[in-house]
Amino acid sequence: MATPTPRVRMPATAKAGETIEIKTLISHEMESGNRKDKDGKVIPRKIINGFEAKFNGKQVFKTVWHPAISANPFMSFFVKVPEAGTFEFAWTDDDGSVYKSEQKIAIG
Amino acid sequence: MTDLLKHPDRRTLMMAGGAATIAALLAPRLAVAAPAQVEAEIQKLYAGRPLAEGKIKFDLPSIAENGLVVPLGVEVESAMTDADNVKALHVFADGNPNPSVASFFFTTMMPKAAVQVRMRLAQTQNIVAVAEMADGKLYTLKREVKVTIGGCGG
Numbered sequence: 632m633a634t635p636t637p638r639v640r641m642p643a644t645a646k647a648g649e650t651i652e653i654k655t656l657i658s659h660e661m662e663s664g665n666r667k668d669k670d671g672k673v674i675p676r677k678i679i680n681g682f683e684a685k686f687n688g689k690q691v692f693k694t695v696w697h698p699a700i701s702a703n704p705f706m707s708f709f710v711k712v713p714e715a716g717t718f719e720f721a722w723t724d725d726d727g728s729v730y731k732s733e734q735k736i737a738i739g
Numbered sequence: 740m741t742d743l744l745k746h747p748d749r750r751t752l753m754m755a756g757g758a759a760t761i762a763a764l765l766a767p768r769l770a771v772a773a774p775a776q777v778e779a780e781i782q783k784l785y786a787g788r789p790l791a792e793g794k795i796k797f798d799l800p801s802i803a804e805n806g807l808v809v810p811l812g813v814e815v816e817s818a819m820t821d822a823d824n825v826k827a828l829h830v831f832a833d834g835n836p837n838p839s840v841a842s843f844f845f846t847t848m849m850p851k852a853a854v855q856v857r858m859r860l861a862q863t864q865n866i867v868a869v870a871e872m873a874d875g876k877l878y879t880l881k882r883e884v885k886v887t888i889g890g891c892g893g
Contacts, residue, residue: 650850650851663836663859665837686848689848690846691848691849692843692844692846692849693844694842694843694844694854695841695842696841697837697839697840697841698836698837698859699835699837699840699841699858699859699860700841700856700857700858700859701807701808701856701857701858702807704856704857705855705857706855706856707854707855708843708853708854708855709849709850709851709853710848710849710850711848711849711850713848
């Protein structure tokens with residue numbers, strides 16, 4: 632499978648204290664572990680089991696995902712921007728890989 | 740009608756076919772979580788603590804055409820201050836092979852505890868959300884979603 636590509640949509644600038652919506656998407660098949668291949672063998676589970684957002688190194692939001700999350704998981708949430716800085720997003724795969732993305736936000 | 744009377748064989752055949760279909764529908768295709776399993780998951784997290792109704796709002800379709808991608812929006816009413824905020828939100832589905840859907844952990848950097856994801860639903864079932872507030876109170880909400888085409892395994 633191709634390397635999962637994270638995509639993040641959020642404003643590049645905000646006023647101090649403004650609420651912004653962050654929408655994230657990552658390409659991943661989210662194999663549930665419930666499906667069988669054509670020989671009747673169970674296809675092993677391989678999902679992204681967690682997502683985390685940090686702002687200037689401080690944790691903002693964390694989630695735990697189970698196989699019931701759809702392929703190419705989408706996640707939207709709201710954050711109050713206190714100052715200019717960098718958002719870091721990290722998705723953790725069942726195989727231990729971590730997919731990361733960074734997004735800067737300016738005050739203006 | 741006369742046609743059916745003239746051809747009893749065809750009628751017997753149809754009835755046998757119907758019975759087979761019903762049997763196929765009744766036989767579980769997948770081991771699914773029962774409401775009791777959702778209850779057990781909640782007990783694992785918050786053993787014996789009382790659950791109150793309210794505070795939670797769902798943004799869910801009442802009929803999902805495709806069980807593979809069902810949009811789920813949940814919002815928990817809270818001021819999100821240091822004293823009054825939502826610590827965690829757990830979502831369960833009682834008709835999926837695995838009752839857990841997702842857990843969300845909020846901080847006061849978030850002005851509102853509102854999230855959106857897309858989930859898989861194997862069949863028509865209830866979605867259950869449990870929210871844990873900073874003061875230790877627990878809130879819950881349950882909603883049914885009808886699923887036209889299931890989205891787990893197969």
